[in-house]
Amino acid sequence: MFDSVSNYGVTGRALKKGIFELHRWNPRDFTLDKHRTVDDRPYGGGPGMLMMVQPLQDAIRAAKAQAGEGVKTIYLSPQGKKFDQVAAHNMAKQSKLLLVCGRYEGIDERLIESEIDEEWSIGDFVLSGGELPAMTLIDAVTRLLPGVLGHNLSAEQDSFQNGLLDCPHYTRPEVLNDKAVPQVLLSGNHAKIEQWRMQQALGRTWLRRPELLTNLALTDEQKQLLEAFQTDYLQ
Numbered sequence: 001m002f003d004s005v006s007n008y009g010v011t012g013r014a015l016k017k018g019i020f021e022l023h024r025w026n027p028r029d030f031t032l033d034k035h036r037t038v039d040d041r042p043y044g045g046g047p048g049m050l051m052m053v054q055p056l057q058d059a060i061r062a063a064k065a066q067a068g069e070g071v072k073t074i075y076l077s078p079q080g081k082k083f084d085q086v087a088a089h090n091m092a093k094q095s096k097l098l099l100v101c102g103r104y105e106g107i108d109e110r111l112i113e114s115e116i117d118e119e120w121s122i123g124d125f126v127l128s129g130g131e132l133p134a135m136t137l138i139d140a141v142t143r144l145l146p147g148v149l150g151h152n153l154s155a156e157q158d159s160f161q162n163g164l165l166d167c168p169h170y171t172r173p174e175v176l177n178d179k180a181v182p183q184v185l186l187s188g189n190h191a192k193i194e195q196w197r198m199q200q201a202l203g204r205t206w207l208r209r210p211e212l213l214t215n216l217a218l219t220d221e222q223k224q225l226l227e228a229f230q231t232d233y234l235q
């Protein structure tokens with residue numbers, strides 16, 4: 001599964017450039033029985049299985065031994081703190097991250113208490129395993145590492161970089177299905193273009209995710225741009 005972040009796109013290139021390393025530890029490789037069992041039954045009964053403690057614990061300990069000092073161990077689960085761009089920025093400051101991906105119904109609570117530093121969730125929905133959340137985290141954090149995005153500005157302008165949703169984007173043809181590109185984008189007036197893009201980002205955030213605006217300190221110019229957008233919208 002992790003080939004998708006190691007062999008493709010921005011993360012694949014960053015890996016190739018040596019900007020970060022990705023090591024994988026599979027509990028199956030730490031099994032001691034001939035069936036290579038990695039699941040176990042839950043105390044108290046109930047549906048489903050848990051990850052068997054011994055292989056997972058040995059895999060985590062082997063990974064920590066290889067990581068050496070200063071590794072932060074993260075568990076991806078629906079019970080975790082809600083991951084967001086601020087969390088991504090904080091994780092990008094960590095030199096080593098160990099991501100534990102649960103399968104089945106999860107892992108023994110005592111392993112969480114003894115081995116996990118932080119529990120994170122990528123959203124309020126249920127997945128079959130922690131691998132996709134782990135790859136989501138890898139992608140979001142890698143993009144923030146120096147030298148990964150050719151044009152650092154695009155990291156800054158990435159929506160959620162300034163806490164706002166992204167503005168609309170346009171490319172050829174100038175008229176598509178009878179709809180033309182907003183004139184300002186063809187004007188070559190970069191100050192006006194930048195202002196229009198900020199106004200669109202503010203307006204779309206207000207329309208789609210107003211709660212994001214409440215914890216933002218808008219500049220006077222941003223307030224004016226948003227008010228103009230709202231006046232126009234509400235007419």
Ligand SMILES: CN1CCN(c2ccccc2CNc2ccc(C(N)=O)cn2)CC1
Nearest residue numbers: 076077102105106121122123127129130133
């Ligand atoms: C039916 N349950 C089986 C056990 N599972 C589970 C429980 C604990 C850890 C990992 C998983 C793997 N699933 C994840 C993981 C993360 C997220 C997220 N939001 O970050 C969503 N799902 C949850 C679902």
